[in-house]
Amino acid sequence: MEWTATFIAPAAEIDGAPTFRGQFVLSRGADEIQSAVLRYSAKGVIEVTLNGRAVSDEVLAPGWTSYEWRLRYSEVDVTSLIGEPEVEILATVADGWYRGRLAWRGGREVYGDRAEAIIQLTVLYRDGTEEVVGTDSTWSVAGSAITRADLYDGETIDARLRSAPAQWSAVTESAEGLDRLVPAQSPAVTRTGTLAPVRTWESSGALMVDFGQNLVGWLKLVVQGPSGRVIRVRHAEVLEGEALAIRPLRSALATDEFILSGGLDEFEPTFTLHGFRYIAIEGCSPEVALSEITAVVVGSTLTRRGWFESSSAELNRLHENVVWSTRGNFVSIPTDCPQRDERLGWTGDIAVFASTAAFLVDSSAFLADWLGDVRTEQAAQHGVVPWVVPDVLKYPAVRGDLELTGPTAIWSDAIVWVPWALWMTHGDPRVIHDNLDAMVAHLRAVESQLSERGVWEGGFQFGDWLDPDAPDDKPGLAKADPDVVATAVLYRSSALVSRMAAAVEDAAATRYAADLADRTLAAFHDAYVTRDPFRILSDCATVYALAIAFDMLDGDAREAAGDRLAELVAEAGYRISTGFAGTPFILDALTSTGHGETATRLLFQRERPSWLYPVTMGATTVWERWDSLLPDGSVNPGQMTSFNHYALGAVAAWLHETLAGVSPAEPGYSRIRFAPLFAEQLDHAGARIVTARGEAGIRWERRDGSIVIDLEVPAGATGVLCVAGDDDRELTAGRHRVTVAAR
Template sequence: MIAPDGPLDASPILFKDVELAGGHGSVVSASLHASALGIFEARLNGVSVGPDLMSPGWSAYQWRLRYRSYDVTDRLDQSTRLTLSLGNGWFHGTLGWEGQRHSYGTRLGAIAQLEVTFEDGYQQLIATDRSWSACASDVLENDLYNGQTIDARLRRPEWATPGVCVPNQTGVEEIDFDTGRLAPYVGPPIVRREIVRPRQLTRRPDDGAVIVDFGQNLVGWTRFRVRGEPGRAITVRHAEVLDGDQLNVRPLRSARATDRFVLSGGDDSFEPTMTYHGFRFAEVSNWPGELTPDSIEAVVVHSDLSRIGHFRCSDPDLNQLHSNVVWSTKGNFFDVPTDCPQRDERLGWTGDIAVFAPTAAFLFDVQDFLEDWLIDLGLEQEHRDGMVPMVVPDPLKEWPIPPGQFSEPDSTAIWSDAAVWVPWALFWAYGDSGVLARHYDSMAAHLRHVEGLLSTDGTWSEGFQFGDWLDPLADPHEPWNARADAAVVATACLYRTSTILTQAATILGRAEDATAFLALAERTRAAFHAAYVTDEGTITSDAPTVYALAITFGLLEGQLLERAGERLARLVREADHHVSTGFAGTPFISDALTRTGHLGDAYHMLLKRDCPSWLYPVSLGATTIWERWDSMLPDGSVNPGEMTSFNHYALGAIADWMHRTIGGITPLEPGYGHVLIAPQPGGALTWADCALETRSGRISVRWRRETELALDIELPPGVSAVVRVTGHPDLQLSAGPGGLQHTARFSADRAAHETSSAPGVPDATR
């Protein structure tokens, strides 16, 4: 690991000229492996070696630093300049909401190895050492929260030219680093994914600044080419919402989200790849001449994920809601699953992904992405005696938490349960029991740690809990002050976690563990009933969330289940079908209503359009999911609470219910090898179309509701399905080697169906 041997006036570039060995024939293969303390971009003769950005990303740096590998076989000349441009990233820049910097170290550095194999088998190795050189780049400032400053006057063609000295170049020195921390990536890189063009430009008459509306709340940065007098500085500020004709930056808290670009006097191109912003609006100041829609574009940046799940229906607002879920997933799956992408936080909060993992796993292929993150979760946990922290990776442990903020934190329900709930969601989505095996030790360690935190009555009722975080009736400044009793929430979650571990241990042949975890589940269930459930079926705190969790987690049965369902439905109706749950209850309340025979109430909640509801943000033009139901108030002002993000995926977990209940696709076994096709139309919906690319192939369901219910079903080879429509007997389907397209029509008094099997592209016959 090397670093510049002295201070520089800008972000460093480390470089070395590579001369290929002679007399060994042509190059048959060449690989570059690189990593950094900070972030890096590797170039050969000035051209990036790969599409990845901000590598090596963010991991639990104390124990794992990932490296990238690139095939550069066709990129080497006889003389080639290899450069590594370094930025602060997560390692060295600002992290968290207290302005903490240098959470992991005080020096930027890089480590790289170029391996070249020639025609005769000779291998040449070029690695970072004291023979390298360093110089200052054109990046004067870079910070993930605050932005980037680039001075085009400082750019040098010598950076890309082998054999040419760079002005003011200096030497490097080796810095202490344990190479045992190096590990290959499991997940995908951060990449540019798409371009969004401006929808509207508005010039402010007072100062001439231009507000660029991209029409979509997104994550990334702006990019442009420009020509102007040397030394002119263009400033680009970012925000998700406006306050009149001004950016509303209060939700950003201390994050400046400001990029500055100093012109050289020639034709300049700018793209700030060492920062990122969550924004819909960009304020551009001091642009030379007229800024037009063709002058600037937004680059959408996130981890490179494949889209596999799709949903549409007859209600445009529900389609927009679903689109908002997709965009919030993209924006927050930024190397780690973050809570938000815009303010001074952007941390890998465990609770958000714990409840959202099933939704994410349907929309995108997230197995490698989340497994990479789970490795860091396990490392953090391993060094905390089994405790799963609130955020992963966890920089909070590196600096003191202010008094009153999560004092003496320990495992917390839902948040720490991510150690179990996320692998379980991946197992059901993709059918790979290996995910359970790879993370089993972490899963079991979490449950055993929590078991040691229980009260003498067997409930999880002591210590800090987030509970039903952000209950919509809570004071904006007291997001923890929910109606649902936090101990009830925690104990219910413990039951779910212990039942999942029982099943996981059984699948993996861990019979002794399975027996122990089953016993814990049974004790927890008994303790829950003894402490919180009355003979009449009332649950302590009598809030919608406690009923939703007890129902969906299987804590109730028989008359108690029926009574809980009736009580939940009554509470929902008393709230006029407004959402009345926070982080804990919202992902489960629609399922609880559906399972207890109150599908109409679930639809009524979903289709509600005034606050608090899922469609209220849509009615105000939202293009992503908000952190709060009322992040924006009806008058267009921003919620006064300190936490007010307009891009927060957790409450978008309703999309999972939409996929299964409206779309009608539910796995009956992990990986969708056997599937339940059971759309349950409701509200005023007249059609829906849902599709999923599984490991076996494409499953799709399209239904139409007119005088009868018509279903068009597509199954890939080898997949079987149970088709279930209320009032009709189940229909069994099985796809042969060519797959299956099936049409079924269900009337009020009978079911008729026609079946055909054909290989090829199913869309042509739908």
């Protein structure tokens, strides 16, 4: 279907979220209609009703894309909503990501300064003829009951305006943006669940509410009270004492305001978004009756694929925290955090987390759509993948004095690491075909930055970001030399690109990436590795973890690196000493070099910094810092203290693949590797995933001095069971039970 509708905007400025109205009389009645399809989009976020009923359950449509090049539109079947020939379409548009506040410097109207909508209804009659109506100059616009709406700051709804006569006025047309409209491929953002309060109490004149779970979404409130009374709702992820801890929000207000009509009012602020577990409701008094307080969970609609369970309640809670952080940060795009004045598509976060995400949920369409924006932004920046996608940091109003030049290790490598994770999980080579040119462009951009020594050195790097030994106010001061990290990352990306290019039989890309990998590996050893004694420059856990996990060492060198890594972990008291770069790989590096006991001691550490310390402090999502909340219950004094940040949750991949023991030996789980680690801290553990061929799973349990392993291999796949000390066992499709001696 072609677009015949145009974008429309208010001819005069309207405060808050305007509502557009189109009224039509179709040429025939409902009994002659075969189908009716509505397509809609907005420069902003839009909700549409047809004849008084919502056209879909989607919220925050059309989501966030790199609007300069791509603007999604939704398409829904509305046949059931059309009865009589008279049709009324109402569409309310709020600022959203398009012209609302973005990032921490207060930048607004980054993409445009007008709220615009485009809607087109196509009716197909039973005789094969079509009738098309849509937005044009005949539509009108009026203010709505939503007088303020911002994703960061919150929403104001004046219920008195719901019954006030609308003051309809003219609209203007615009063809600008029609060429950027693309059909939505990513799953829609919807309401995915609700939570009731687990505790309420009064503090400082406010009604405090605890929902028991840190979540992303908004509050639904049903209330009755005096007309004009303002009910104010503030949100926070944690408490300090009995008060909301709002400092982690930085400048985000995260406050909704509801103005009562005098009757029974229902409020649900669907044009904002909050990350919260706790709320404070202000404005209550004896004459105000609250009959419903519900937290509405919001996120992209992703089907759960993978599960993990064990005999450790704390480990299970850690895994559940990872799941909740995935849900909360997969909202139209993969974000870093959902609560403060940031909420950006940081490429580094998803680069290290993509394998975990791909196991937990069917993220293939979601991440494939986002990768389309990565490629677009990269092409506009001469092969450089930016820090965030969509890249709002390229705009001065958002960027401020930040200097963004050249590729950055891990962050820019998202264009390689995310497709790799999707291919290994799903086995669909389309993700390689779609992104291979961009992967090669990234490698060439990095290659242009290499020094005469052939290593990636001298430029800006995030490096081992948020090293726990770094000062709270200087998160980039890591123990690991950033050039060592960057060069290791280049080697990994080159090797992965070579493997993916070979899989799609692109000989030129295979040769180029393989040659770059070989040269980078040799340069890494020449510049950073010494042999007597064996050391890698900066001699800290992260550099050894990366060199081992990325297969940069052979024979004695690999063994020596594993021994040194285990020694450093022990010297740190089996507490985490790695940051953003090293943490996702340290457990794998330990176990693959024969130090499984060291790995499990590190995993099960409960003192900070550790994965389980937040669990002991009541965390229900993954924190940005190891100690975002200090033992005395106060918030870490650093600026970066998100309590919903999935990056450090990348450890879940190790829980799935090693502690339980199921991973793809070949892309798409066509061949499955079962290699469990029988941690002495556990009586049982298991993981399962729904693959393209069916469910694959493993569960092991200690019984009477033995370990019983139950395995499932889906039809059309094969498997191999690898148990230390035993010969590998080949597995055919079906269910298997194997008993081995306790380890």
